[in-house]
Amino acid sequence: MEERKILSGDEAVAYGARACGVSLGCGYPGTPSTEILETLAAIGGRAEWSPNEKVALEVGAGAAIGGGRAIVTMKHVGLNVAADPLFTLTYMGVNGGLVIVSADDPGMASSQNEQDNRNYAKFARLPMLEPSDSQECYDLAIRAFEISEQFKMPVLFRMTTRVCHSRGPVTLSRKTEERRIGHYVRDVATKVMIPAFAKKATVRLTKTMHDLADFNENENSLRAVYGNASSETGIITSGAAFQHVMEAAPDARILKLSMTWPLPMDAIRSFAKSVKRILTVEEGSTFLEEACLTAGIPVERRDEVFGFGELNAGRVKKLLAGDVSADPAGAPGRPPALCPGCPHRKTFQVLHDLGLTVSGDIGCYTLGVLPPYEAIDCSICMGASIGAGLGLRKVLPESEARKVVSVIGDSTFLHSGLTGIAEMVYNKPETGHVVIILDNSTTAMTGLQEHAATGYHLDGSPSPAIRLEEICRAMGADHVDVIDQGDEEAFRTLLESRLAANDASVIIARRPCILQMKKMAKRAGKKV
Amino acid sequence: MGKDIVNVLFAGLGGQGIIRASDMLTEAAFRLGYDVKKSELHGMSQRGGSVSSDVRFGKKVWSPMIPWGEADYLVAVSEDQEAVCRPFLAPDAVILRPSMLDPKDAASRMLNIAMLGLLNRYLKFEDGLWETLIRENFKGEVAEANVQAYHRGTLVKI
Numbered sequence: 001m002e003e004r005k006i007l008s009g010d011e012a013v014a015y016g017a018r019a020c021g022v023s024l025g026c027g028y029p030g031t032p033s034t035e036i037l038e039t040l041a042a043i044g045g046r047a048e049w050s051p052n053e054k055v056a057l058e059v060g061a062g063a064a065i066g067g068g069r070a071i072v073t074m075k076h077v078g079l080n081v082a083a084d085p086l087f088t089l090t091y092m093g094v095n096g097g098l099v100i101v102s103a104d105d106p107g108m109a110s111s112q113n114e115q116d117n118r119n120y121a122k123f124a125r126l127p128m129l130e131p132s133d134s135q136e137c138y139d140l141a142i143r144a145f146e147i148s149e150q151f152k153m154p155v156l157f158r159m160t161t162r163v164c165h166s167r168g169p170v171t172l173s174r175k176t177e178e179r180r181i182g183h184y185v186r187d188v189a190t191k192v193m194i195p196a197f198a199k200k201a202t203v204r205l206t207k208t209m210h211d212l213a214d215f216n217e218n219e220n221s222l223r224a225v226y227g228n229a230s231s232e233t234g235i236i237t238s239g240a241a242f243q244h245v246m247e248a249a250p251d252a253r254i255l256k257l258s259m260t261w262p263l264p265m266d267a268i269r270s271f272a273k274s275v276k277r278i279l280t281v282e283e284g285s286t287f288l289e290e291a292c293l294t295a296g297i298p299v300e301r302r303d304e305v306f307g308f309g310e311l312n313a314g315r316v317k318k319l320l321a322g323d324v325s326a327d328p329a330g331a332p333g334r335p336p337a338l339c340p341g342c343p344h345r346k347t348f349q350v351l352h353d354l355g356l357t358v359s360g361d362i363g364c365y366t367l368g369v370l371p372p373y374e375a376i377d378c379s380i381c382m383g384a385s386i387g388a389g390l391g392l393r394k395v396l397p398e399s400e401a402r403k404v405v406s407v408i409g410d411s412t413f414l415h416s417g418l419t420g421i422a423e424m425v426y427n428k429p430e431t432g433h434v435v436i437i438l439d440n441s442t443t444a445m446t447g448l449q450e451h452a453a454t455g456y457h458l459d460g461s462p463s464p465a466i467r468l469e470e471i472c473r474a475m476g477a478d479h480v481d482v483i484d485q486g487d488e489e490a491f492r493t494l495l496e497s498r499l500a501a502n503d504a505s506v507i508i509a510r511r512p513c514i515l516q517m518k519k520m521a522k523r524a525g526k527k528v
Numbered sequence: 529m530g531k532d533i534v535n536v537l538f539a540g541l542g543g544q545g546i547i548r549a550s551d552m553l554t555e556a557a558f559r560l561g562y563d564v565k566k567s568e569l570h571g572m573s574q575r576g577g578s579v580s581s582d583v584r585f586g587k588k589v590w591s592p593m594i595p596w597g598e599a600d601y602l603v604a605v606s607e608d609q610e611a612v613c614r615p616f617l618a619p620d621a622v623i624l625r626p627s628m629l630d631p632k633d634a635a636s637r638m639l640n641i642a643m644l645g646l647l648n649r650y651l652k653f654e655d656g657l658w659e660t661l662i663r664e665n666f667k668g669e670v671a672e673a674n675v676q677a678y679h680r681g682t683l684v685k686i
Binding site: 006109133161162165166167168169243244246247248312313314327328329330331332333334335336337339340 | 541542551554555558563564565566567568569576577578580589590591592593595596608609611612613614615616
């Protein structure tokens with residue numbers, strides 16, 4: 001009998017991938033994508049945290065070249081990191097199914113920007129599916145593997161926060177396949193992208209995208225028309241926006257698309273002709289609107305006020321009415337803060353007291369920007385603290401340059417901090433530099449995920465643990481000190497002496513996250 | 529509950545069990561055969577910030593988010609979140625506050641479950657269903673203590 005249960009979108013994707021006998025899931029933690037791989041491991045799939053999204057996609061690519069089925073998960077900004085392999089992988093194609101999940105965060109519930117990754121499908125040229133609720137996450141994950149193998153192409157699976165983190169009933173319709181074992185077939189003309197082969201590959205990719213567009217035109221199950229057949233208003237929509245449209249305008253005529261690249265332009269054109277007024281409702285950029293206008297379909301232009309933040313039923317009503325007034329707003333909510341007892345608190349107190357210029361990074365410790373510490377001066381993206389700190393040191397007068405430090409977490413350091421250390425050692429500023437690794441022994445911000453230095457895999461099994469101090473010493477830092485974050489005075493003294501020197505210094509301020517300590521205690525208890 | 533869709537908004541702070549309580553209501557509505565959707569924002573909630581969760585159930589639910597002005601119930605597990613949620617409340621919304629409970633429950637870690645008991649004064653689901661869900665969510669003595677907290681919530685005068 002078919003099982004039916006309440007699942008989040010993330011969980012439903014994992015169930016869909018598992019049903020397809022996915023050989024491997026890999027990715028880097030990032031809200032709102034993190035629960036996909038955690039669920040995959042929990043339901044018996046093989047899932048791994050990679051050091052970063054680029055490595056994850058490369059591992060997934062290798063698995064798919066080898067005929068396995070792979071799912072690679074990340075938040076939207078992670079796809080920037082993985083963009084390098086992505087843009088050539090589409091030239092190469094795959095043998096086994098490869099599904100790349102991009103979890104976008106319109107409204108920035110927990111992100112530094114709200115980039116719309118649908119644009120990657122057009123830019124890198126690959127098919128894209130967009131689920132709108134948990135049931136579709138399951139169904140379309142299965143379709144994604146089918147399409148990937150039918151066209152030998154990676155598939156971009158674009159989710160958003162409201163799809164990832166909403167829960168609803170899911171019918172698990174498909175019997176779970178055995179985990180797929182790969183089979184390697186050598187094919188250098190499609191798998192080695194030297195220019196001679198790549199020139200042929202780009203022509204082949206152009207044809208594949210035409211084939212995919214034809215497929216989407218003819219595949220009625222990848223779109224649906226809802227609402228009132230006699231309505232004069234037509235809405236083209238996809239993803240979470242579709243659910244809001246059904247709530248806000250049930251009497252309109254609604255074309256809902258599940259595969260949003262390449263688009264079924266003929267189907268859209270004939271839908272547009274059936275109504276007097278035609279417009280797109282989409283979250284983020286004007287992806288559908290621009291595609292329609294390019295194809296000569298006269299959709300209304302959206303006011304740019306709807307290009308920021310999440311949509312909801314109320315905003316969709318306003319969009320349809322051309323109402324650009326301010327949205328109703330309640331009192332501001334309470335912002336998050338570093339936990340009581342967080343080991344980073346003492347470190348930020350010292351940075352604050354010394355009046356330093358702090359180049360920050362992505363993690364819990366970004367909250368050090370808030371009162372009472374106010375001890376972060378810039379924060380760009382994963383790993384940027386070191387490079388940006390070095391850049392500051394190189395242009396500021398000596399007295400100011402000497403006050404610059406970079407702070408980066410342990411997981412972020414392994415994600416993209418190592419090359420920053422190489423830069424510091426190789427192109428050392430005249431005043432030297434100080435990198436502080438805030439090592440709380442976990443990926444805390446996204447909910448305590450393991451990484452290559454924690455000693456455990458995603459599934460909780462033991463692993464080798466990379467030692468951060470040994471990496472920094474091997475790379476040639478002049479000083480590498482490991483200090484307990486709990487010892488504020490010792491940290492202050494050490495930091496002052498390193499700031500005074502013209503050396504490339506790393507201070508590893510170590511103490512487990514207080515939430516991680518509970519997890520460690522539980523783990524220790526289990527072993528007894 | 530004469531409406532097509534019932535909208536329950538949970539609001540509180542990280543660590544108060546907002547997600548757990550709203551998950552339990554979602555599961556309860558599901559087992560009663562309703563269509564149900566739940567939405568939450570919890571990216572940074574472990575850090576003590578505001579957390580809210582929307583639960584919507586009825587014959588057919590589309591958007592997982594409660595529209596402005598349509599929340600029938602606000603379960604304000606932290607009372608200071610009421611003002612934050614104001615735009616979402618229906619004009620006749622029922623607001624449930626910890627101060628309506630026994631002070632011992634209002635100060636306890638089982639506050640979220642006691643609030644579910646209070647909410648059920650209005651929803652009128654079977655007590656046995658809630659007891660089952662509580663025992664699925666907690667173990668041993670903790671489960672039994674939560675069952676008691678739930679029942680005390682159901683006894684509040686409204």
